[in-house]
Amino acid sequence: MTDLGIIGAGHIGAAVARVATAAGYTVTLGSRRGPDGLRALAGELGATPGIPEDAAREGELVLVAVPFSAIADLPRDALAGKTLIDATNYVPWRDGAIDALEKDRTATSAYVQGLYPDSRVVKAFNHIVWSDIPKDARPAGAADRRGIAIAGDRLESTTAVEVLVDRLGFDPVNIGPLHQSWRIQIGSPGWITNYSADEFAAKISEAESWHSHPINY
Numbered sequence: 378m379t380d381l382g383i384i385g386a387g388h389i390g391a392a393v394a395r396v397a398t399a400a401g402y403t404v405t406l407g408s409r410r411g412p413d414g415l416r417a418l419a420g421e422l423g424a425t426p427g428i429p430e431d432a433a434r435e436g437e438l439v440l441v442a443v444p445f446s447a448i449a450d451l452p453r454d455a456l457a458g459k460t461l462i463d464a465t466n467y468v469p470w471r472d473g474a475i476d477a478l479e480k481d482r483t484a485t486s487a488y489v490q491g492l493y494p495d496s497r498v499v500k501a502f503n504h505i506v507w508s509d510i511p512k513d514a515r516p517a518g519a520a521d522r523r524g525i526a527i528a529g530d531r532l533e534s535t536t537a538v539e540v541l542v543d544r545l546g547f548d549p550v551n552i553g554p555l556h557q558s559w560r561i562q563i564g565s566p567g568w569i570t571n572y573s574a575d576e577f578a579a580k581i582s583e584a585e586s587w588h589s590h591p592i593n594y
């Protein structure tokens with residue numbers, strides 16, 4: 378799988394596009410601006426500019442890097458059958474509070490899976506600052522290689538995202554199914570930190586009792 382679609386061409390979308398094209402992926406970048414508005418950026422990144430639907434159709438894997446307020450507006454039909462990599466973070470004061478997330482503490486990526494039942498959601502790239510992605514990407518085996526956590530319910534998709542993470546320069550850390558992905562949401566011990574895969578796995582287990590705590594935004 379070397380066709381990557383990216384919906385959202387801001388900080389995180391562009392950072393992933395940069396390392397993905399360098400790693401040999403064919404990247405289609407889509408956002409509200411559309412092909413004309415994205416042409417210069419996409420040219421610099423070595424990607425093809427488009428609308429969100431183009432990114433969803435062209436990518437075997439589709440990274441979603443839009444504000445959570447836009448999470449329900451993705452091209453549902455084009456995303457059907459695709460692995461949807463959810464890089465978003467839910468920030469209620471920024472994105473608007475969502476009842477299911479506030480009351481039930483549903484993991485945000487499980488909520489996204491509910492919005493797109495015909496896609497296979499994998500959470501990844503949400504806990505790393507955009508500028509660290511090109512800066513910290515390292516070849517496999519490098520002593521200072523960082524870990525990037527992923528969570529998902531479907532083996533085929535989590536395996537594909539593990540391969541992507543590795544090829545982009547990071548060690549994948551599979552933390553389990555989507556309902557466990559609260560462990561890498563904002564406020565978790567592993568969020569916006571610089572850990573190796575082993576350190577990350579240890580931090581994730583420290584999060585064992587965090588689930589019942591109020592989310593600290």
Ligand SMILES: NC(=O)c1ccc[n+]([C@@H]2O[C@H](COP(=O)([O-])OP(=O)(O)OC[C@H]3O[C@@H](n4cnc5c(N)ncnc54)[C@H](OP(=O)(O)O)[C@@H]3O)[C@@H](O)[C@H]2O)c1
Nearest residue numbers: 385386387388389408409410442443447465466503506507
């Ligand atoms: N910034 C980080 O370091 C970082 C790290 C990890 C995760 N995240 C998460 O990733 C998400 C994106 O963050 P960001 O910092 O990259 O944001 P950003 O720089 O503001 O970029 C957001 C992008 O989303 C696009 N967009 C907005 N609404 C859209 C819609 N309805 N359909 C399609 N595209 C839409 C925008 O398109 P236009 O440009 O065409 O308007 C823009 O390209 C957020 O959920 C954030 O929490 C961010």
